[in-house]
Amino acid sequence: MKKEFLYNEIAGNIANKIKTGVLKAGERLPSVRKLSKEHGISINTAKRVFLELEAQSLVQSKPQSGYFTSPLNYLKLPLPEISQPVPVANIREPDELMNGVYSTMGRRDLTLFSIGVPSGNLLPLAKLKKEIVLATRELKEGGTEYEPLQGNVKLRRMVAVRSLAWEGNLKDDDVVTTNGCMNALALCLMALTKRGDTIALESPCYPGILQLAVSLGLKVLEVATHPVTGIDIDALTKMLPKIDVCLLVPNFNTPLGYCMPDESKKEIVALLSKYNIPLIEDDTYGDIHFGNERPKCCKSFDRDGNVLWCGSVSKTLAPGYRVGWVAPGKYKEQILKLKLIHSLSSTSVINEAVGNFIMTGRYENHLRHLRRTLQENYQKCADAIAEYFPEGTKISRPQGGLALWVEFPKDIDTGELYNYALKKQISISPGRIFTLQNQFHNCMRLCIGLPWTDDLKLKLKRLGSLAKMIRN
Incomplete structure (x- = not known):
């Protein structure tokens, strides 16, 4: 070894x-x-x-x-409760709150605990710039031509090679490039559903996925989740007669950060395949594991092409590059048809640069440093929460990813906390935006992708003081 x-x-x-x-x-x-x-x-x-x-x-x-x-004081804090969404489709978006949170993107005057991406200080910006220059030189016509519909060959090959680490065993021909992971998820949903169909999602769920489902006219069924093991398979099983498609984030789901056990992934793949219900798997966070090994995906257990595996480098390397992909299994032709209609081609220079960055080994070197930093950030944030937040606070114990889920006592409304915090130049993500139902009002998600400093610790202390003030 x-x-x-x-x-x-x-x-x-x-x-x-x-x-x-x-x-x-x-x-x-x-x-x-x-x-x-x-x-x-x-x-x-x-x-x-x-x-x-x-x-x-x-x-x-x-x-x-x-x-x-x-x-480790944070280990004394209890875990958040198992979510208990009602088993009926619900479409009550917290539009005003969500729009407020995401309107803060890019603001340099705020501490953005609200936006779930790593800070530029944690990214290899200089090396990426060099790759862009190199790609411009090497590509035909400087990268100004359309690339093939299926996407950049080098990038697809590298995605396929990296799938060996989680027993995906993909080939480059199995992969279609997209403009980020959300574009991949959108293409999958458009290919598999029509207005009025029903989708099963984890609860809590990333707000962008909720908005996408609603915008496509889908009915949303939220499934109960455990903060450590993920989706409640019994609850999902009871919903099977009602659902047309399922979309899950099994590895380091945001906001809870759990990693579903391999047995659960395997069981869900078999269950959905039996009922011919497609599974869209968002694996955006799979590479940001805190353990020694990258976890398997649901796609690892897919034997009949029923899992559409989606990923990107938006949470690991370059959020603004919008580089993503999907391995759509037996639905490949439908995905290619929709890509032709909606985007035709991805950005040639960017995809070539990212493909080369992965091929040279720089990506894996970067990931090793990023994983360690994010794990350290989680522990330091959690210790600050244990020290400064109100008595009765509960927190998740993410096994990877970028999110820390905080559950306050019931008498603290994080929508109200959001407004007070914003006046102190701090932005958070209130729990209500992670659901279409009347729940998670006392919860919030904090991004752990910010560089740890004394000032960041002070901001967490200030958040704790504001929460106590609201409670009083």
């Missing part, structure tokens, strides 16, 4: 024991020399393991004494 992977594995195993409480706060860890001997690694590699754990705020060193586990 390569030293890089061995070091990551050892650090990951110790980190998992700390987070799950196997190793208690203040417990002494093996010495550098003992760790080296136990695992057959060099002293320098053993030191690197502890430096990694220290960077994640999981351990702390004491001079002349060694390393000890850090107190």
Whole structure:
């Protein structure tokens, strides 16, 4: 095993024991020399393991004494409740609140906890600029021509190659490029549904997906979800006679951040296939895992082409590039027909640049740094919440992604909190925008993709004070 992977594995195993409480706060860890001997690694590699754990705020060193586990106060906070949406289609969009939240995009005067993308400070901007220049030089006519309808060959090949990591085993001919993941989801829904059809979605659900479904005239059935394991399969099963299509975000769903167990993914794929109900899988966050391995997708278990797997680099590399894709299985011809009508071609230069960035290995190197930073951000945000937010606050424990879900006591309305926070130059995403039903009024989503600073901690402290003020 390569030293890089061995070091990551050892650090990951110790980190998992700390987070799950196997190793208690203040417990002494093996010495550098003992760790080296136990695992057959060099002293320098053993030191690197502890430096990694220290960077994640999981351990702390004491001079002349060694390393000890850090107190993780956020682990004392309970998990949010299992969602309980009513089992009927509902179309009550919180338009005013949603429009207010998304109108803040791009504002430099606000701390944008509300927008679920990584900060530009966490992205390899200089390297991306070089790839754009290179793509312009290498493409025929400088990239001004239309590319093939199915999309850039290099990008599709790289998406297919990366699918081997989660046992997707795709070929480049299985992939169609799109203008971001939302465009992929839109093409899928337009191909599979007509006005009046019913779609099953997780509850809570990303607001953009809710808006898309409503704009296409679909009836929305929200399915109960557990904050750790995801969708309630029994609840989904009861809905099967009513639904025409299902759209899920199994890996690090926003806003809860859960990762559905492989058994659940496999069961859902088989269940929907049995009833010939297409499954659209949004895997936008799959590459931002906090564990050692990238999780499998529902597509990993698809044997008859019933899963339309969608992804993008919008949450990992370049939100503004709008580079996405779909592996539509047996629905490929319908997707290509719609792409021809609605967009014809993706942006040649951008897709070539991203394809090359992935091919050279720079993407995976970037992801390693991004994953570690986001995990550290989550832990620091969660600790600040444990310290400053009102008693009775509950938070999710995301296993990856960009979101942290906060559930306040019932007497705190996050729509009201949003208005007060905005006056303090802080923007949040109130829970009500993640549903079409009358729920989640006491919840909010916070983006963990902002660089951690003392000022960011101060903003969280201010949010906690505002929440307490509203409660009083």
